[in-house]
Amino acid sequence: MSPATVDRPSRILVLDVGGSHVKAAFSDNPREHRIASGANLTPERMVRGLSRILKSESFDAIAIGYPGLVVHGKIAREPHNLGPGWVGFDFEEAFGSPVRIVNDAAMQALGSYRGGRLLFLGLGTGLGSAMIVEGRLLPMELAHLPYKKGRSFEDYVGEASLERLGRKKWQKEVIRVVEILEAALEPDEVILGGGNVRKLDRLLPGVRRGDNREAIVGGIRLWGGSGWPGFPTSGPDAFEPARHPRPRARRRPRPTSD
Secondary structure, three states: OOHHHOOOOOOEEEEEEOOOEEEEEEOOEEEEEEEEOOOOOOHHHHHHHHHHHHOOOOOOEEEEEEOOOEEOOEEOOOOOOOOOOOOOOOHHHHHOOOEEEEEHHHHHHHHHOOOOEEEEEEEOOOEEEEEEEOOEEEEEOOOOOEEEOOEEHHHHHOHHHHHHHOHHHHHHHHHHHHHHHHHHHOOOEEEEEOHHHHHOOOOOOOEEEOOOHHHHHHHHHHOOOOOOOOOOOOOOOOOOOOOOOOOOOOOOOOOOOO
């Protein structure tokens, strides 16, 4: 079957490509498979590594969450934390299946969505971001916007900042960045995802921790599915916008200091 002919695939392989690992799971089984990523990971090496661990597993479509700019389903910029060769790489040819690609933060946002206006921020190697507004997915690139001292948001809330500042100061910066972006974008709900969200001791009201498994659910939803049976985000009403959080007063961000 050619990639172009698949409409509603029966089994989807979802790949969540991160700066430390590539996580893979199937739409009918939440078991997670992993390979290491990092600065030497090219798409060719990713395909080879996944082929070794997945062996004879069959699937008829793939969803990829990519840690970088994706425009109209195509990778538009090389990643900051991986090896080269991602722009223009033919994943459909490499895997022999149809592929849909979206920014990794957008994929987890899609899997987390319950309705209304959602702002998703991913705290990982860098800072991922996306919004969903009344069911419409809006990938965003907020990480490299200027923040303070000539540095970007990502420079203060990414992995390197956690190591540089220490956990206590890093958490304060995360809170400030959330306040600034929440005031600017006015979401109904903010979700903090990514591997470093577990290092936060507290969250602001109206902010909840994401579940990394929601990235896999988001990949399933890219192909029109709802998620794994029994997973909290699954079900035909997962996109129902009537389930808005209760309106709350907007917080004014505290001024940043040098």
